[in-house]
Amino acid sequence: MPPETLTAERILETTEEVLRRYGPAKATVVDVARALGVSHGSVYRHFRTKAALREAVTQRWLDQAHAELSALAEDGGRPAQARLRAWLEALFAAKRRKAGGDPELFATYMALTEEHSSVVAEHVAVMVGLLTRIIRDGAAGGEFAAGDPEAAAQAVWDATVRFHDPAYAAEWFTPGIDAAFSAVNDLILRGLRA
Amino acid sequence: MPPETLTAERILETTEEVLRRYGPAKATVVDVARALGVSHGSVYRHFRTKAALREAVTQRWLDQAHAELSALAEDGGRPAQARLRAWLEALFAAKRRKAGGDPELFATYMALTEEHSSVVAEHVAVMVGLLTRIIRDGAAGGEFAAGDPEAAAQAVWDATVRFHDPAYAAEWFTPGIDAAFSAVNDLILRGLRA
DNA sequence: GCGCTGACAGATTTCAATATCTGTCAGCGC
DNA sequence: GCGCTGACAGATATTGAAATCTGTCAGCGC
Known part of the structure; x- marks a missing residue:
């Protein structure tokens, strides 16, 4: 064919x-x-090497996530707090969906994570960039304390690691995970408020 | 001899x-x-099995950490905020010291973590218990918002995972880790405040 | 009697021979 | 000319036989 x-x-x-x-x-x-x-x-x-091929596949796969999350981050109309909460929830939901629905591709992504691939580093940088945008908007609008938005975004990323790092994927399907996730979310949102 | x-x-x-x-x-x-x-x-x-022997070694090793951290958690005289910060810093310092100084024993501990050993689960429970005590004290003294101290303690534990989960040990020695650690700490402390 | 030994069965690991794979490149055929 | 093929060298993975280990237990010796 x-x-x-x-x-x-x-x-x-x-x-x-x-x-x-x-x-x-x-x-x-x-x-x-x-x-x-x-x-x-x-x-x-x-593709020059097998590693390059695998990276390209992962890149393509990660890019899908970027579209949805970019839209959420850029919706300047809504309050930053609601936007941040929605963004973190969408991130977790997307990761969980990928881990459950595409286990083999997800394993590829995990392998790349362990290899410290630049594709994954780039993905993290983009994600933290989106977080930075939301937090900067929130600081400008008086919702969030006006510190260093980039450092704050990195802290939010670090604090939610359990809910987006593929190394923890096995725990994303255990009971109580949603409660744990919203408890961390609440803590972070309170921590950011002005 | x-x-x-x-x-x-x-x-x-x-x-x-x-x-x-x-x-x-x-x-x-x-x-x-x-x-x-x-x-x-x-x-x-x-020891009935090799696994039991390894668990016992790990138990013994984890118990050393408990002593120091218990003392910090129970010092009722100091403000809860300072105590919590000191506790988290001591936890991170202790883990980092173990990871660097005793790499082979640390690898044993990591292997057990992956096996979902009850010893590690117990260790986590004790740690969250110590956090709960500090947070409860802080809520009683009006320093912290009075919610569910146990849930808050679990959230603090989850949010600092990157700085105490052995899976991340490799990152504990990269530059910038201390800044990332205190950014997360600050975020958490602000989030807990009344 | 009681704690230790050492031989044993089955499970796991090691090792070396073999097969497969990665990455290159000279040359085929459109 | 240009994209593809297929043979090749070196690296990596697979396989199966041999060695070692785990866990048990009958019996030795103090």
Whole structure:
């Protein structure tokens, strides 16, 4: 059906399928090439290394999350407190959805996290950037204490680590996690208030 | 030199030495027995399984931390805010000291954490209990908002996970960690205030 | 009697031989 | 010319046989 030209995009789609089927430990570049009906040399024409290929898949996957969360962060109309709470809830919900619905891709993302990949570092930077925007808005509007918004955003990120770091994914499906999450949320929001 | 009677205590001391020397992955019950100059059957006379032996070593090791932190938590004379800050700082300092000074024993503790050992669960419960005491005192004295002190203590524990969960030990020695730690501390303390 | 030993079964780990994979590149064929 | 192939070297993973370990227990010796 698709003997079309081999593009980076088509390789990424197939790599996702292969990762979903075999998991990050078993999926090989040869598997991807086989699924595409090409030699593995052709894959290396588009991605210099296997690590680069995995990073690109993760990048693509993380970018989906950015769209939704950007929208929430930029909605300047709503009070910053409500926006921050909604943002943190959306983040947790998205992560939980990914962890439960795409376990193999999520495992890939976890592996990258442990490798200190620049893609993950970039993702964290973007996320903290979105938090910074909300907190800056809140400080400008008098809702939040006017300190260093960037430092505050980093502190919020650090304090909610248990609810977005993939290392804790196993705990996201245990009873009581929602109560724990809102308790931390409340604490943080009170801490930010002017 | 010590052909004295074989006691649980003597076994634990030797197990610590063996763990320090070989690390949790390599240390075996046979190694411990050899170091003690007895057969490994004798070790099983005092500890039913290898897991029980490792748990006991970890227990002993965690108990050292309890003493210092208990004293800080119970010093009713000082303001709760200062006490909480000092407690969290002492916790972080102690963990960091253990991680750096006793890497092999720390790895054992980490392995147990991943196994969901009851010893670690118990340790966490004790720690949250100490936090609860400080927060309850603070609420009674009007320093902290009077909510559910136990839930608040759990939230504080969760929000500081990055600074006491052994999974993050590698980050405890990176530059900027102290600033991140005090930013989270400040956020939490502001959040607790009445 | 009582604590220890040491042999044992089954589970786990180690090790080395083998197979597979990653990344490169000369050259084929459109 | 240009994108793809497929053979190749070195690195990594798999496999199965051998070694070691865990946990048990009958019996030795003090």
